[in-house]
Each structure stands twice: as C-alpha cells, then as structure tokens.
Amino acid sequence: MFDPELPWQRARSVALRPEPFGALVYHFGTRKLSFLKSKTLVRVVETLADHPTATAALLAFEVPEPQRASYVKALADLARSQMIERRSA
Amino acid sequence: MTAVLPSRPAERPTGGRLIDQFEYGLDAPICLTWELTYACNLACVHCLSSSGRRDPRELSTAEAEAVIDELQRMQVFYVNVGGGEPTVRPDFWHLLDYAIGHDVGVKFSTNGVKLDKARAAQLARTDYVDVQISLDGATAEVNDRVRGTGSFATATKALENLAEAGMKDFKVSVVVTRENAGQLDEFKALTDSYGAQLRITRLRPSGRGADVWEQLHPTMAQQKDLYSWLLANGDNVLTGDSFFHLSAFGEALPGLNLCGAGRVVCLIDPVGDVYACPFAIHENFLAGNVRSPGGFQQVWQNSELFADLRNPQTGGACTKCQHFDSCRGGCMAAKFFTGLPLDGPDPECVQGYGESALAARDTELVTPRSHLDHSHTGPVRGQPTLLGMPAIPPAKICDESPLAGLQLG
Numbered sequence: 139m140f141d142p143e144l145p146w147q148r149a150r151s152v153a154l155r156p157e158p159f160g161a162l163v164y165h166f167g168t169r170k171l172s173f174l175k176s177k178t179l180v181r182v183v184e185t186l187a188d189h190p191t192a193t194a195a196l197l198a199f200e201v202p203e204p205q206r207a208s209y210v211k212a213l214a215d216l217a218r219s220q221m222i223e224r225r226s227a
Numbered sequence: 228m229t230a231v232l233p234s235r236p237a238e239r240p241t242g243g244r245l246i247d248q249f250e251y252g253l254d255a256p257i258c259l260t261w262e263l264t265y266a267c268n269l270a271c272v273h274c275l276s277s278s279g280r281r282d283p284r285e286l287s288t289a290e291a292e293a294v295i296d297e298l299q300r301m302q303v304f305y306v307n308v309g310g311g312e313p314t315v316r317p318d319f320w321h322l323l324d325y326a327i328g329h330d331v332g333v334k335f336s337t338n339g340v341k342l343d344k345a346r347a348a349q350l351a352r353t354d355y356v357d358v359q360i361s362l363d364g365a366t367a368e369v370n371d372r373v374r375g376t377g378s379f380a381t382a383t384k385a386l387e388n389l390a391e392a393g394m395k396d397f398k399v400s401v402v403v404t405r406e407n408a409g410q411l412d413e414f415k416a417l418t419d420s421y422g423a424q425l426r427i428t429r430l431r432p433s434g435r436g437a438d439v440w441e442q443l444h445p446t447m448a449q450q451k452d453l454y455s456w457l458l459a460n461g462d463n464v465l466t467g468d469s470f471f472h473l474s475a476f477g478e479a480l481p482g483l484n485l486c487g488a489g490r491v492v493c494l495i496d497p498v499g500d501v502y503a504c505p506f507a508i509h510e511n512f513l514a515g516n517v518r519s520p521g522g523f524q525q526v527w528q529n530s531e532l533f534a535d536l537r538n539p540q541t542g543g544a545c546t547k548c549q550h551f552d553s554c555r556g557g558c559m560a561a562k563f564f565t566g567l568p569l570d571g572p573d574p575e576c577v578q579g580y581g582e583s584a585l586a587a588r589d590t591e592l593v594t595p596r597s598h599l600d601h602s603h604t605g606p607v608r609g610q611p612t613l614l615g616m617p618a619i620p621p622a623k624i625c626d627e628s629p630l631a632g633l634q635l636g
Contacts, residue, residue: 153302153304153330155255155304155583156254157248157252157253157254157301158239158242158248158253158254159239159242159245159248160249162253162257164302165306166304166330166355168306169355171257171304173245175242175245175248176242204600227270
C-alpha cells in the first residue's frame with residue numbers, strides 16, 4: 139500500500155528519461171516501462187528522496203490542492219509497479 | 228513515386244492522453260528494431276526484409292558497438308534484434324553481451340538454427356535478454372509450407388533446449404496468416420507446453436510478403452475471430468501492438484493503438500540505414516544512416532521524414548470515419564505496399580473500406596517495391612513449398628533427364 143505520509147524514493151534500478159511531455163520510466167529489474175505525464179510529476183519523483191514524506195515533495199512543488207489526489211494516485215501506481223520504493227527515514 | 232503524407236498541424240499540445248503525445252514523437256524511440264544481417268539460412272515466403280544473402284556493406288563489429296553506445300546515451304532501454312537470421316553473424320553473441328553490458332536490453336528473434344543446448348544454457352544464465360522463436364504454423368505441415376521444410380523441427384528443438392535449460396519468459400512468435408489463423412488455440416497449447424509465452428503479429432505486405440499477401444492475409448471472418456480471441460486471451464498473449472486496426476471492430480485492444488513509425492519506433496537495417504519502421508524498407512521511408520555525422524541520434528531527432536511523421540493525421544477519408552479514433556487509419560506500410568493512399572483506409576480495414584479501396588485501384592497500378600532484395604538467388608535447402616515450386620529445383624537441366632531440352636535431329 140502506498141502511504142504518502144512515509145518517506146519514498148525512486149527505486150534504485152529505475153531510470154527516468156526526459157521527454158517533451160514528462161518522462162519515460164524504466165525498471166531494469168522488472169523490465170517494465172511506464173510514463174510520467176507531467177513535468178511536475180517528474181520533478182516530484184526525482185526529488186522524493188530529499189523530502190521526509192511524499193506529501194512534503196508535493197507541497198514543495200506547490201501542487202495545487204485540487205490536483206493533489208491525482209498526483210497521489212500516480213505515485214501509488216508507481217509504487218505498485220515498484221518504480222518508487224519506501225526508504226528508511 | 229513519393230509518399231504523400233497526410234496533412235497535419237504542427238504544435239504539440241500540453242497534457243492530454245499519452246497516445247496523443249506519442250503522435251508528436253519522442254526524444255528517443257521507446258524501443259527499436261535492429262536487423263543485424265540480411266543473411267539467413269531460410270527463405271520464408273513472407274520475409275519482411277527479403278533476406279537471404281549477407282550484404283557486404285553490413286555494419287562491422289566496431290560500428291555495431293558504436294550504435295549500442297549511442298543507444299545507451301539516448302537511454303533506449305531495449306532493442307528488438309532480428310534479421311535475416313541474427314545468430315548467423317559470427318559476432319552475434321559478443322554484441323549481445325556488449326548491449327546488455329551497456330544497459331541496452333536485447334530481445335532477439337531467431338528461427339532457432341543456432342540454439343543448441345550450450346547456447347540455450349548460456350541464454351538462461353544471461354539477465355536482460357529475451358528470445359523469440361519464429362513459428363508460423365502450430366504443425367510442421369502448416370509451418371513448413373511458408374518457412375521451409377525442416378524449419379518446424381529446428382524451431383521446436385530450440386524451444387525444447389530453452390525449456391530444458393530453465394530459460395524464463397521466452398517467446399514463440401507467430402505471424403498470423405490465412406493458413407494458421409485457425410490454430411490460435413493450438414499455438415497457445417504448444418507454447419504453454421514449453422512454459423513459453425505466445426506472441427502473435429500481423430502479416431505485412433512488405434519485402435517478399437508483398438508476393439504472398441493476397442494469398443496469405445487473413446480473411447475478414449478470420450480477422451473477426453482473431454479480434455474475439457484477442458479480447459478473450461489478450462492479457463496473456465503479446466502482439467507488439469500490431470493488430471490495432473482490429474480495434475475498429477469495437478473495443479480497443481490492450482496496448483498502444485497507434486502507428487508508431489518514426490514516432491516511438493524505427494528500424495536500423497544491417498547496413499545502418501534508418502527506416503520509419505521494420506515494415507517499411509523502402510526509399511520513401513528512409514530517414515538516414517547511422518554512419519553519417521551525428522549518427523543515429525541525428526537521424527532520429529532531425530530527419531525531415533520523421534518530422535513529417537510526427538503529427539496527428541487530420542485530413543483524408545479515414546478522419547471522417549466514426550472508428551478513426553480506435554484504429555487511427557491502420558498500418559502505413561500495409562497501405563503503401565498495396566498501393567493505397569496513406570491517408571485512406573488500411574487494406575484490411577475491418578469496416579470493409581480497405582476491400583473497396585483495393586478494388587478501386589487503377590488496373591495499371593504497379594505497387595511500390597523495395598529497392599533492396601537480398602533473397603537467395605539459387606535453391607535453398609528445404610525451400611518453402613507454398614508457391615508450388617519443388618523443394619529443390621534441379622541444378623542443371625540434365626539432372627532431370629539427360630535428353631531434356633536437347634534439340635534432336
């Protein structure tokens with residue numbers, strides 16, 4: 139389960155490739171491909187490790203309240219596909 | 228003849244669906260097809276690249292390594308390697324290791340000719356490699372007619388070796404034809420019996436495929452059955468997203484329902500030429516060569532052809548059709564090689580517009596042919612019998628009868 143109040147990071151075997159619309163995400167272990175559909179989401183994923191919680195990362199990039207839920211859902215999808223992982227705080 | 232590309236707007240929108248973004252192209256391909264050699268031990272009747280004989284201008288080992296270095300820099304995370312028969316290149320195994328060592332995963336297609344027990348064990352030990360064994364019939368009878376006598380035995384031996392070596396996730400790759408369309412369940416059972424995964428793709432009128440397309444492309448009834456079969460089994464069967472034209476039957480199929488040519492995919496051929504897609508080996512779809520200054524990246528990012536392809540289609544008959552959003556007009560290569568306009572229906576349009584477009588073609592029309600043909604010129608062991616030719620024709624007239632052709636008296 140994805141809990142935005144916990145510390146997260148981009149998984150170690152995952153690479154992000156910048157694209158005009160956001161980024162392509164690739165997991166070298168599972169060989170799964172995914173896409174980040176906004177540049178803000180790319181910055182959130184890249185800097186998850188610098189923030190105490192995922193919510194803090196969303197706040198840092200001033201993701202407006204009405205959009206917060208869709209960002210949390212996107213992060214939850216990434217957690218399910220192992221693109222981001224829990225880190226020890 | 229020049230390809231008249233559909234008229235298109237230019238500005239990439241912000242946000243929206245991914246598929247709409249893909250139509251404007253990516254900074255690097257998601258994956259690309261790389262045919263390492265035109266050499267092949269077989270002479271399949273429907274070969275997309277008209278392979279057979281090695282091209283003397285083939286990329287050298289060092290040049291191939293340089294392409295891999297570039298793919299790594301561009302973060303192309305995997306390539307589909309094919310041919311020809313890629314494993315007949317003496318440096319194939321070296322290039323495989325080199326790619327994997329440079330974060331470029333390899334999925335390669337083979338007829339199985341080199342996959343003995345030792346190679347199967349080597350592959351099973353290698354991470355980040357995928358193998359696809361080509362099989363175009365679930366029985367030797369159906370397969371060998373198109374791929375050549377003995378090719379079913381070679382392929383199933385390779386499958387056996389891979390299974391025995393404990394290889395995970397290898398694939399059986401099938402081109403769906405009129406002759407094997409009724410064997411989908413048998414293919415699935417055969418694949419399951421080796422613990423492999425089934426991959427089915429669409430027959431294209433490209434390369435030698437143009438010569439047999441009329442005879443081998445699935446009938447409309449078969450397309451409908453295939454569509455239903457994919458809806459029922461699609462989650463466990465790979466398709467390379469190649470049947471997106473079937474989405475116009477109603478429900479979208481899993482995967483990317485879009486022509487990715489020059490947008491998210493492309494082809495590098497054995498001599499380093501870059502084409503919009505693996506089914507479009509023709510001068511009109513040639514974007515450049517990896518040997519020119521700037522290499523592959525320059526071609527991908529700056530070729531005029533790819534810039535033209537990277538816009539959504541806005542004009543043409545198909546955009547007025549209610550199914551356009553599901554099928555997106557179908558496959559560009561299929562239209563091109565059957566002599567249909569690129570902004571009109573796919574020849575296998577499931578709404579029937581393709582059939583009428585084919586019937587309305589000018590009787591004088593000469594369909595475009597590729598400028599390349601590496602087909603074997605002499606007889607090939609186990610030649611396919613589909614075209615009604617003897618398996619091996621006599622080498623000289625007098626092999627048949629000492630008096631044949633002799634004018635007596």
